[in-house]
Amino acid sequence: MSSQKVPVIGLIVPCKNEEPVLPETARTMKSKIDSLVARGMVNSASRIYFIDDGSTDGTWEIICQLAESDSCFQGVKLTRNFGHQFAVYAGLMHAEGDALISIDADLQDDINAIDEMVGCFLKGDEVVYGVRGDRHSDKKLKRWTAALHYWLSGRLGVRTVPHHADFRLLSRQAVTLLGQFRETNLYLRGVVPLLGLPSSQVHYARGPRMAGESKYGFADMFGLSVDGLTSFSILPLRVISLLGLFVFLVSMVFGVWALVAYIVGLTTPLDGWAPTGIPIYLLGGLQILSIGVVGEYIGKTYMEVKSRPTYLIEKTVSKASD
Structure with a gap:
């Protein structure tokens, strides 16, 4: 990327039954994009992509209203629920931009960390991982199981970034290379480190969910953990x-x-x-x-x-x- 070019970025937001939180999420993300544009860090052509992963409430209707009211918003509706990892992957493959940032709709991941992510990208990093430095808002069981997962992943030889979920920035080159992975058992937290591109980490404090209930229960986390371990280690x-x-x-x-x-x-x-x-x-x-x-x-x-x-x-x- 040329140092003189103001990059176009895209925010990838997977959504499943996020009706209670989506309006506030859209407002917060739009404010963040406007702030970055005002400071000359990103191009005004930057967009926010909401990926509807088989929602059964009014999520898609809200996405349509947002997209029709402001060109900053775009919506992608999947035919059914494919799972969080594939919703993120679909957004990455569909969205345009010099860099794409995936972030959950509940905004528990600090949106202000995007500033530092973009700064790292402007300095030449192709991948920037958002790492949860403070998880006090998570329940003890979730913190313990997460620690166990990362410990076990390391013992089994799976290359992951501890306490990194799916809040990350990928350059266009990284997205292009990622598109060559067509794995059925997709585990992005393990695939992205395999790209081998220059990377950095941004640490942030994980906050409480803005509204509604988490759609990612213990069974989903357990399934994702099993997929990650079995996809990268025999x-x-x-x-x-x-x-x-x-x-x-x-x-x-x-x-x-x-x-x-x-x-x-x-x-x-x-x-x-x-x-x-x-x-x-x-x-x-x-x-x-x-x-x-x-x-x-x-x-x-x-x-x-x-x-x-x-x-x-x-x-x-x-x-x-x-």
């Missing part, structure tokens, strides 16, 4: 294989011990656990081992070979040019 499958091998070897040891005990007269063939326990553990260990080995191959290919679309756009809305 170590869990190897652990299963090793567990099966361990059980099999232990069974063999006990089998030999039982045989020796019988030969020296310490037990009889039908005495105790040996006649039933050893075959059960032996066959069980072999089965787990076999499933683990087969899973090494199936787990890598099953979800990807179907090549289904990662998202489908039903309609878009924007204000007609004057």
